[in-house]
């Protein structure tokens with residue numbers, strides 16, 4: 001028997017989309033709702049139960065404008081090139097994604113809130129071996145997704161973006177982020193225009209599932225086959241408030257920083 005109403009939980013999980021063209025740039029977003037969603041995000045799992053995350057919340061207009069410029073410099077011609085390529089090859093879904101991503105790139109500064117999730121990398125070895133990355137990213141990205149789910153449940157939308165990371169040094173300078181704090185993305189947040197989002201088309205599970213024992217109805221039985229490279233080209237990994245929130249309301253949010261207090265707080 002299900003513990004929760006699956007029509008609600010599965011609906012949330014299957015319809016939380018990267019929202020770009022349906023972000024309502026005019027409707028203000030309260031600091032409290034951001035903090036409530038971040039509080040929920042803090043329940044996400046982390047490696048060794050270390051909470052090395054930092055959340056930079058930007059509502060200040062000038063800072064958001066500057067982040068928009070950095071984002072566009074980071075994107076370079078990546079999105080236009082992707083759109084052209086998708087149009088040439090007739091990849092309709094990719095074409096829609098690139099069109100939507102270009103819209104966001106042009107307008108990202110208008111999102112009333114930008115959240116930059118970060119993780120402390122002071123313990124990271126020089127030239128880290130491959131096995132380190134899942135632990136590091138796995139200690140922040142589940143929390144980011146929880147944040148996005150919590151937003152969606154409240155009528156807000158977001159997109160996890162990484163394009164500005166190609167210029168993360170510029171963002172670090174703008175926001176005063178020290179070298180041992182690694183930015184992992186930029187999440188523009190706004191209320192959505194309408195709330196009727198749908199499940200996305202995804203290649204069927206059996207294409208990516210290998211089962212070494214029992215199988216589910218859509219599963220593949222038998223030994224793990226050699227991993228095929230993706231059926232479609234994988235694009236390269238792409239990639240401000242400043243109002244203080246009362247710590248008595250959100251006692252766990254000691255990792256939340258006003259943009260102008262980043263340095264002082266994380267040291």
Ligand SMILES: Cc1cc2nc3c(=O)[nH]c(=O)nc-3n(C[C@H](O)[C@H](O)[C@H](O)COP(=O)(O)O)c2cc1C
Nearest residue numbers: 016017018097101104159160161162163200238239
């Ligand atoms: C690691 C990662 C990086 C991403 N980077 C960007 C980005 O820089 N800009 C953007 O507009 N979307 C970005 N996205 C959003 C994806 O384009 C989006 O999740 C994908 O197209 C699927 O759409 P859906 O989430 O609505 O199903 C990123 C998503 C992930 C998971």
